[in-house]
Amino acid sequence: MxxxxxxxxxxxxxxxxxxxxxxxxxxxxxxxxxxxxxxxxxxxxxxxxxxxxxxxxxxxxxxxxxxxxxxxxATWIKATALFGGLSLIVMMMNAAGDIASATLKGLSDIPATSASDGSGLWGTVDHPIRVFLADQAAHLAVAPAALYAFWQLTGLLGLVGGFFGNAGARIAWLLFGIGSLAMIWSAAPAGGRAAATG
Known part of the structure; x- marks a missing residue:
């Protein structure tokens, strides 16, 4: 040959x-x-x-x-397998990008919901975060409800990823907690900041 x-x-x-x-x-x-x-x-x-x-x-x-x-x-078999694997990765990344884009677009289209008045234990923690995000959304081109939903999604992904042992997710969960405490501290009424943050 x-x-x-x-x-x-x-x-x-x-x-x-x-x-x-x-x-x-x-x-x-x-x-x-x-x-x-x-x-x-x-x-x-x-x-x-x-x-x-x-x-x-x-x-x-x-x-x-x-x-x-x-x-x-044979070299041609290795090259074919490598090309097939890379093509599969590119298709998966393309699909993941489309899913992430659709999710973020859906989050930005969430209608504003009525925030709780801050009563009850959950309202003591949740209401200052909603107020803080609503104040920040006034300076951005995004709805306050979308910021709140993104904040919840970030916490959920950090929590689930942390359970699976992902170091990046654990760091994200830690930063999520620190950010939540900072939002509660800055938006809670002056007399109850320490108790709400605690």
Missing amino acids: PSNDKPINGQENPSFLDVLNQTPPPPDAKDWPRPKRFAGLRAAWKASWEEGGFLYQRWEEVFQAWHASRHEV
Whole structure:
């Protein structure tokens, strides 16, 4: 099997064009009343699957790849697997980007809900955060409800990721808690700041 490439791992690096070089010429026109259109292509296909043919050898390399070490596998198989894996990662990242974009767009379209008046234990903690985010949203091009929903989503992702042992999620959960305490401290009434933050 002639090739211009240097041998890799002691094996020749074949070319697909070798399929056409190893086929016998199609039958002469005088043997056939009308020559078949794809006779040369059919002959090349048949010859490439015979023992020693181009496609026969590629098929054998695929079967040997299951039992060979990583260094013994043919280069074209490694390249195909790498290309397929990278394509899958790109498709997954594209889908994740679309999902994140749709989620953030949905968060920004959340209608404003009536915030609690700050009564009760949950209102003591939740109301100052809502007030702080509403004050900050007045300076931004986003609804206060969207900021509140994003704050809740950040806390949830940090909590769940922290349970799974993700160090970044644990840091995010810590920063979420510190940020929540700072918002409660700054927006709570002056007489009850310490109690609300505590």
